[in-house]
Amino acid sequence: MTSHQGPAARMRSPISGAxxxxxxxxxxxxxxxxxxxxxxxxxxxxxxxxxxxxGSLITLPFAIAKGEWRRLSKISWGWSILAGVFxxxxxxxxxxxxxxxxxxxxxxxxxxxxxxxxxxxxxKGRKVDYRVWVGMGISMIxxxxxxxxxxxxxxxxxxxxxxxxxxxxxxxxxxxxxxxxQKVVSxxxxxxxxxxxxxxTCLIFVIPSGASLTDYPQxxxxxxxxxxxxxxxxxxxxxxxxxxxxxxxxxxxxxxFEVPVGALLAAWWLNQVPPAGIIPGIALLIxxxxxxxxxxxxxxxxxxxxxPHVD
Numbered sequence: 001m002t003s004h005q006g007p008a009a010r011m012r013s014p015i016s017g018a019x020x021x022x023x024x025x026x027x028x029x030x031x032x033x034x035x036x037x038x039x040x041x042x043x044x045x046x047x048x049x050x051x052x053x054x055g056s057l058i059t060l061p062f063a064i065a066k067g068e069w070r071r072l073s074k075i076s077w078g079w080s081i082l083a084g085v086f087x088x089x090x091x092x093x094x095x096x097x098x099x100x101x102x103x104x105x106x107x108x109x110x111x112x113x114x115x116x117x118x119x120x121x122x123x124k125g126r127k128v129d130y131r132v133w134v135g136m137g138i139s140m141i142x143x144x145x146x147x148x149x150x151x152x153x154x155x156x157x158x159x160x161x162x163x164x165x166x167x168x169x170x171x172x173x174x175x176x177x178x179x180x181x182q183k184v185v186s187x188x189x190x191x192x193x194x195x196x197x198x199x200x201t202c203l204i205f206v207i208p209s210g211a212s213l214t215d216y217p218q219x220x221x222x223x224x225x226x227x228x229x230x231x232x233x234x235x236x237x238x239x240x241x242x243x244x245x246x247x248x249x250x251x252x253x254x255x256x257f258e259v260p261v262g263a264l265l266a267a268w269w270l271n272q273v274p275p276a277g278i279i280p281g282i283a284l285l286i287x288x289x290x291x292x293x294x295x296x297x298x299x300x301x302x303x304x305x306x307x308p309h310v311d
Contacts, residue, residue, distance in 0.1 A: 015246055022238040023254050029234030031261025033227060034103040035269050037095050040223045043211035044095040048088065049202040050213075050224045055232040056195035063192035068185050076181050080190060083177035084197025090174050091198065092205070093167030100160025103266035104274040105146050107259045108282045109164035114252055114293040115139055116172035129295040139288030145281030153275065187240040195232075252293040256286050 015023070040047060063069060072080075097106040115136050122128045143165070150157035181190050206213065242251060259282060266272040274282075 015242075015250070019242045019246055022242050023251065026235050026238035026242070027254060027257045027261055029230045029238060030236075030255070030258045031265060033231035033235070033258075034098050034107045034262040035265040035272075036223050036226050036230070037098040038103055038266065038270060038272070040220055042216050042220045042224070043206070043209070044092060044099075045202040045205040045209065046211050046213055046216075047220075047224060047227075048091045048095060049199050049206060051227045051232060052087075052091075052195040052202070053199040054224070054228040055236070056192055056199060058228070058233065059188055059192040059195065063186075063189040066186060066189055068189040069193070072185065072189075076185060077193075079177050079180040080193040081197050083174050083181065083190075084194040085201050086170055086174035086177055087194060088198040088201035090167050090170035092202070093163045093170060097160045097164035097167060101150055101157045101164065102263075102272055102274045102278070103270075104259065104263035104272075104282060105150060105157070105161055105278055106164040107262045108285050109143065109146065109161055110168045110171065111256055111259060111286065112139060112143070112165065112168040112289050113171040113175070114289050116169045117176060118292050120172060120176060132292050132295045135288040135291030135295065137288070138291065139285050142281040142283070142285030142288060145284065146278050149275055149277040149281065191236065191240070253290050256290055259286060 037047070094106070094110055097110070100106075118128055118132050118136070147158055147161045150161050178190065178194065239251060239255070263274060263282075
């Protein structure tokens, strides 16, 4: 398939009032993700399986109606499948981090995705603005503060922080793979394939573990529904709709508001108040990562079509 009429190829315009409303809804949608995950006790691969299977089944009828999947090239299928595998691995890291460290720390560290994306572009030979390196340095100071405080609390919290960092790297791999597909296919078709592959990948982890797919209390299923409706539909869907018209770097900056929203909800729902020493680290990390996200907008030739991390 050689047509370039997908979302990434369309002209992007300034943010309209309607798109700003979608972004606001999206921030609150993804902001519920961390607290809901931390609240649940369902086996991590099982929870990810149901969340993404639900998301895939909801988008699948619309993807089938478009009929694009019949015209997808082998390369597009390959990138879609690879993105789904990366998404599964990212979710596994993110879910475990939410249950091992604070929601505030975990979401902030995972939000370092733009830094890993910029490092990948540099590895591929692209020139990176010096302000990107400044942003990375600021972010790393924030990481050291967060992990240092968590290390003083428990090795479990520190391990959760490190898993969250790995989740950020995997999120960058996920959106990089997805960017190749969304240059030539609609978001609906891509996400239907990607979510389904993600669910099936997690199923591979579930089967040998012996974890039950269905034997959970009603409260756990309500949390899964909350993840599908909140993070998957109101989060993913709203941001993907806006990305048709708005620069991904701008959207990436707005996505950082997930961190304070998630932290506030965790304090409200779980009485999970992060240590005061972590707050400066989170602020530095978000500022530095935001600087990286804005400066890498000049590299949109490589980043076109990618969408930000939304858990």
